[in-house]
Amino acid sequence: MLKVIAGGYVEPGSTQVTKTGAWRTFVPVVDQKRCSKCSLCEIYCPEGCIRMVEGLFIPxxxxxxGCSICAHECPRKAITMVLEEK
Ligand code: SF4
Ligand code: SF4
Structure with missing residues (x-):
């Protein structure tokens, strides 16, 4: 259970227990053929939600x-943001 402290302060790592993907508009799609596995997307993602899984970087x-920071930082332009269909 997330504990919110009076004054608006929230403990670090709150996104680990809050599914922030619920209000996303755009979704990152990784072109695995273009990916060089540099891990910059993993480093820059503010939610810490893009990781290597079985050799592939997957959000x-x-x-x-859907902030698109990963797509902006990818040096190979391997990540495309596409409108999510709900
Ligand atoms: S930043 Fe781009 S090239 Fe680097 S691991 Fe992520 S998707 Fe692959
Ligand atoms: S950086 Fe990429 S994977 Fe991370 S939250 Fe933003 S769009 Fe999603």
């Missing part, structure tokens, strides 16, 4: 908020 869509 966890339960927590991805």
């Amino acid at each position: 966890d869509l339960d927590y991805c908020k």
Whole structure:
């Protein structure tokens, strides 16, 4: 259970228990053929939700908020943001 402290302060790592992907508009799609596995997307993702899984960098869509930072930082332009169909 997330504990919110009076004054608006929230403990770090709150996104680990809050599924921020619920209000996303755009979703990152990784072109694995273009990916060089540099891990910059993992480093820059503010939600810490893009990770290597079985050799592929894949965003966890339960927590991805669609901010597009990963796509902006990818040096290979391997990540495309597409409108999510709900
Ligand atoms: S930043 Fe781009 S090239 Fe680097 S691991 Fe992520 S998707 Fe692959
Ligand atoms: S769109 Fe934002 S939240 Fe989603 S994986 Fe990329 S950097 Fe992380």
